[in-house]
Amino acid sequence: MYENFEPAGSAIGYRVTRKLDEVQSPFQKIEIYESTDWGNLMLIDGAMMLTTRDNFLYHEMMSHPALFTHAAPKRVVIIGGGDCGTLREVLRHPGVEQAVQCDIDEQVTRMSEKYFPELCESNGDPRAQLLFDDGIAYMANCAPGSVDIVIVDSTDPVGPAEGLFNKAFYESCFRALAGDGILVQQSESPLVLLDLIKEMRGEMRKAGFTAFQTLPFPQPCYPTGWWSCTLARKADGFEFREADARGKAFATKYYSADIHRGAATLPPFVAGALDL
Amino acid sequence: MYENFEPAGSAIGYRVTRKLDEVQSPFQKIEIYESTDWGNLMLIDGAMMLTTRDNFLYHEMMSHPALFTHAAPKRVVIIGGGDCGTLREVLRHPGVEQAVQCDIDEQVTRMSEKYFPELCESNGDPRAQLLFDDGIAYMANCAPGSVDIVIVDSTDPVGPAEGLFNKAFYESCFRALAGDGILVQQSESPLVLLDLIKEMRGEMRKAGFTAFQTLPFPQPCYPTGWWSCTLARKADGFEFREADARGKAFATKYYSADIHRGAATLPPFVAGALDL
Numbered sequence: 001m002y003e004n005f006e007p008a009g010s011a012i013g014y015r016v017t018r019k020l021d022e023v024q025s026p027f028q029k030i031e032i033y034e035s036t037d038w039g040n041l042m043l044i045d046g047a048m049m050l051t052t053r054d055n056f057l058y059h060e061m062m063s064h065p066a067l068f069t070h071a072a073p074k075r076v077v078i079i080g081g082g083d084c085g086t087l088r089e090v091l092r093h094p095g096v097e098q099a100v101q102c103d104i105d106e107q108v109t110r111m112s113e114k115y116f117p118e119l120c121e122s123n124g125d126p127r128a129q130l131l132f133d134d135g136i137a138y139m140a141n142c143a144p145g146s147v148d149i150v151i152v153d154s155t156d157p158v159g160p161a162e163g164l165f166n167k168a169f170y171e172s173c174f175r176a177l178a179g180d181g182i183l184v185q186q187s188e189s190p191l192v193l194l195d196l197i198k199e200m201r202g203e204m205r206k207a208g209f210t211a212f213q214t215l216p217f218p219q220p221c222y223p224t225g226w227w228s229c230t231l232a233r234k235a236d237g238f239e240f241r242e243a244d245a246r247g248k249a250f251a252t253k254y255y256s257a258d259i260h261r262g263a264a265t266l267p268p269f270v271a272g273a274l275d276l
Numbered sequence: 277m278y279e280n281f282e283p284a285g286s287a288i289g290y291r292v293t294r295k296l297d298e299v300q301s302p303f304q305k306i307e308i309y310e311s312t313d314w315g316n317l318m319l320i321d322g323a324m325m326l327t328t329r330d331n332f333l334y335h336e337m338m339s340h341p342a343l344f345t346h347a348a349p350k351r352v353v354i355i356g357g358g359d360c361g362t363l364r365e366v367l368r369h370p371g372v373e374q375a376v377q378c379d380i381d382e383q384v385t386r387m388s389e390k391y392f393p394e395l396c397e398s399n400g401d402p403r404a405q406l407l408f409d410d411g412i413a414y415m416a417n418c419a420p421g422s423v424d425i426v427i428v429d430s431t432d433p434v435g436p437a438e439g440l441f442n443k444a445f446y447e448s449c450f451r452a453l454a455g456d457g458i459l460v461q462q463s464e465s466p467l468v469l470l471d472l473i474k475e476m477r478g479e480m481r482k483a484g485f486t487a488f489q490t491l492p493f494p495q496p497c498y499p500t501g502w503w504s505c506t507l508a509r510k511a512d513g514f515e516f517r518e519a520d521a522r523g524k525a526f527a528t529k530y531y532s533a534d535i536h537r538g539a540a541t542l543p544p545f546v547a548g549a550l551d552l
């Protein structure tokens with residue numbers, strides 16, 4: 001099973017044994033495959049979303065750097081993230097009092113519950129709230145200053161997720177976030193999509209954010225195998241709670257205080273392309 | 277054009293426009309393709325070796341971490357490395373007095389001169405010596421203590437390169453290296469081939485090396501898009517010449533002192549698998 005990435009002129013494939021499921025939701029086509037080496041695979045509209053084996057890289061990096069950068073994150077909103085893997089990581093932080101996950105497509109969560117149950121093991125946490133609704137409207141309607149961290153865990157900026165990559169959406173996030181709030185968004189491949197990262201940071205800046213940090217990490221199932229998240233803050237600076245990260249009471253497979261620090265220093269060619 | 281990686285159950289593909297060349301050497305089949313987004317591609321026996329666009333990641337990480345770890349590297353031997361990209365990076369270090377590249381297959385270098393000329397731009401450097409010979413025999417015949425750094429820049433441990441991944445070869449390297457010498461070898465994907473890295477380090481230890489360091493880095497054209505090199509020292513410790521790395525007089529695209537430091541701290545799941 002191969003997925004061709006038109007913008008990158010490259011492809012990634014997996015040896016699959018069978019198709020386990022397929023559902024056409026009102027928003028997109030979701031397919032589940034069983035593979036020989038990577039566990040189950042979820043594809044949305046033909047694009048690889050996650051594998052059992054390597055999703056920990058993405059989910060840990062979408063959550064822990066932001067949560068260990070904020071001084072005391074209590075109220076977290078996840079836009080997208082229907083597979084619930086990011087939610088699970090967020091809820092590992094004992095200080096989090098409320099985590100709202102707002103994905104437009106309930107079928108993504110239903111498929112994840114069935115084929116990636118380990119990602120959904122915190123869905124019953126009393127702090128978790130699962131909404132199946134339009135994330136753009138949700139952020140627009142949030143009470144000002146009511147959120148500590150917004151995590152945009154979406155598909156690529158085409159189709160349903162297109163509206164999550166522009167100034168209007170970032171303005172909603174800016175307004176919803178408290179003064180020390182952090183927005184973090186998956187920001188595609190730092191090897192081939194540097195223009196997108198630069199544009200994203202530009203739109204975030206126009207929306208009022210003043211400080212930005214792009215963290216690369218490996219992610220085999222996404223184009224080029226190298227991915228990134230981008231953090232934006234209203235306030236300046238990205239010093240993280242390194243002592244807390246070192247002393248955390250939960251286990252991680254990829255994230256660590258050292259990995260966090262290492263990811264924060266971009267390779268020269270990435271920094272150069274972003275005019276840093 | 278797709279390459280299937282049997283041991284990983286995955287594949288990587290490139291959108292190619294045409295085949296530019298093909299040669300069957302006495303050792304292997306070398307193919308050159310032109311691609312839409314990645315420049316030229318070189319495949320050996322069907323396995324992707326390098327692309328114009330992303331080879332800098334590999335070549336910089338195969339050379340600069342080792343050269344900036346050794347206190348004063350003067351004599352460097354590259355086993356394999358026929359595309360000459362590692363040689364070019366090694367010769368950027370003004371302190372290097374001699375760099376011997378010993379690849380068994382002259383055709384790799386001839387193809388690289390033609391289709392990757394930028395990698396061969398230092399081949400005429402008076403410090404460079406290009407040999408087309410058996411790297412195992414070359415290392416076995418090196419005068420004891422005559423080499424500061426051995427770089428094993430080979431294909432995977434099957435076919436011609438198989439003999440570069442065992443105790444006998446590492447013993448030759450150990451003997452050829454001076455007391456503060458460093459061996460560095462490409463060590464496959466830290467995501468799916470951790471057993472190989474562990475075995476490699478075990479064989480290096482049996483050959484007499486006492487300290488090891490595995491550095492991961494992104495490499496889109498290799499399986500999983502995440503690769504590694506492993507350094508071995510006779511002496512203990514891997515503190516590198518950080519001030520020299522920061523003040524280096526040549527440009528790099530991926531390598532930097534910060535990237536070096538970051539790569540040196542392994543993610544928990546890699547460290548765990550290596551019993552570190």
